[in-house]
Amino acid sequence: MGAGAPVTAAACVLTADGAYAARLARAGESWFPERWTLDGPEPYAVPLPGNQPEEPGTEVQPLADGRVLIHRLVARRHAFALLYPTGPGTGEVPLGAVECPEPGTRLTLLPPAPGGARAYALAVGPRSSVVWLVAGGAFGPERLAELPGRCTGGVWLDPAGRMLALDRELAGRTKTVVVDLERGEASPLLQITEGSDDRLLLADPDSGLLLISSDAPSPGRARLGWGVLGSTLPVRFPESLRLPDCAVTPFAVQPGQVLTPEHCAVALRLDGAFGTWVGTWRPAERRVAHLPAPVGWLAGAGLWTPEGVLRLPYATRETPCGLADLTGPREMDTEPPGEGGELMAAAAVSDPVAARPVPLQQAPLGRCVTK
Known part of the structure; x- marks a missing residue:
């Protein structure tokens, strides 16, 4: 392996503000947690090995105070602990465990919450799903809400980390629902047509921009679209996001674009026959800009700064902890909403509301009308 070759690693998870990241790193045949500090002059990594190597499927997630949450499966019990560096060693604070007695239940960590003081997990069983608070509570893991059906995803809709889609x-x-974690209640959020499969992929609380996957425009075939939470504007499925022979996965939205969702930059992971690279797109633009990914990119990980810089973590033999800053085109050709071959889903809402995360049952994603 050359000096610039990528290093084998599990998925990298960033805090919502991008100050820290965590991943499982590999040394020979052994896996160990590693914390990255990204908000200083130079990124650097701190290994957090335990008394024995971790299993490859072990999950880790950074918190805002620099500690790393670890989720281990131990004899059918999901055990959680906080890791932190202690000079040459690793300190560990046990947080308790969650038991999933029903066969077939799978428990995984949800994406990092805004603020970074708490962490959540989703247990998905054959008939229902349960949201757990696993770090940041007073008395160990806390059961917050149970929903009928099998849930996936996990998108935060507000800066307080209360509303989870x-x-x-x-x-x-x-269909996408939203859970009020303080009340433990769920309500509908996204339904484009009665017979469509509709998913929420990303959301930006500042602008209200939503990135959506739905087969409403083409039954049986999912397409990417965008909408605005709390707006009466229609949901759109632009042709620019249809890339032949390429899987397109949004993974980051530029924050800070208050009241201008159409100008938010969206980062896309693009997977095709020639590998994996990066795309950038804005709702107001006609096309996707294609950018080379840094060697060793921990694919799918990254975040935008409010100033429009895309930061991508990477690891190679030469640079085991790196952060590449990409700046794509600021603005490209734009088109008026509804033109340029776009498909639109009409809004169905009783009363116009301001762009805000609640009341979510008023989100304007109801019926689909294609033009």
């Missing part, structure tokens, strides 16, 4: 499969269809 989940994609729920129920009665053969997938």
